Amino acid sequence: MTKENYVKMLISNKGHNIKSFAREIDIPYTTLSGILKRGIDGASVQNVIKICKALNITVEALQNVENNNHTSEDNNLLSQLIKKYNLTKDDANFMKTFLMLDAQDRETMIKCMTLLTQHTADIIPKRTKPDHKLTPEEKRKIVNDELDIETKAKTS
Known part of the structure; x- marks a missing residue:
């Protein structure tokens, strides 16, 4: 996945389109649209920082997106999981985003999910x-x- 597509996916996951996201981060729509069409690498540092900050990712994580690309075999496996477990679009986006995190961020996410599931397992009976x-x-x-x-x- 390209950096630009990754940013578009994160914007969409936040419930925005390009125009509303540009408004939120105080960047002209045409500037953001151009960045996503021509490439993030050519954007000003200030704009990249604004984009990353609003999406709760580090500039380093964005820089590593293309280095962490998954093969078509990985995507096929993910598609099989989506189909097998009847996952929603949001579930699939969550999984894709999770897989793109670096090892330290994935570990942090797993710890958070473990805490959440341990707490709710005590409260919610198994059906x-x-x-x-x-x-x-x-x-x-x-x-x-x-x-x-x-x-x-x-x-x-």
């Missing part, structure tokens, strides 16, 4: 089937279990 297939008794049990967990948490 064995979708809500609409639960019997009234199963629904009552889940609600009662959740109330018990809340009560224990309050008394602790």
